[in-house]
Amino acid sequence: MPEVIVTKRDGEHSIIEFMEGATLMQAMSDGGVDELLAICGGVCSCATCHVHIDPASVSMLSPMSEDEQFLLEGSEHFNEYSRLSCQIRLTNEHHNLRVTVAEED
Numbered sequence: 001m002p003e004v005i006v007t008k009r010d011g012e013h014s015i016i017e018f019m020e021g022a023t024l025m026q027a028m029s030d031g032g033v034d035e036l037l038a039i040c041g042g043v044c045s046c047a048t049c050h051v052h053i054d055p056a057s058v059s060m061l062s063p064m065s066e067d068e069q070f071l072l073e074g075s076e077h078f079n080e081y082s083r084l085s086c087q088i089r090l091t092n093e094h095h096n097l098r099v100t101v102a103e104e105d
């Protein structure tokens with residue numbers, strides 16, 4: 001099964017298996033990353049699923065939508081590697097994607 005590698009806020013790494021078609025947010029929640037609040041449930045309106053993509057993994061992702069960018073730019077922890085994990089739909093090509101949970105706003 002494909003996996004993503006998640007670094008939590010305390011620096012601990014988790015290797016999380018995912019089913020193709022899940023969002024990164026769903027995979028992280030199912031994988032026990034409980035610091036990812038995802039308050040809006042994945043409809044791109046809360047930004048509490050904010051992650052930073054490892055620079056080496058950025059090319060694995062499609063560009064973000066305007067809505068995603070607008071929300072992220074409101075975060076004090078926004079940077080060029082920011083994404084909303086609920087907006088990333090995983091396929092087998094995302095195997096070994098590396099992300100870090102962003103600091104809480």
Ligand code: FES
Nearest residue numbers: 040042046047086
């Ligand atoms: S879960 Fe709310 S924006 Fe991603």
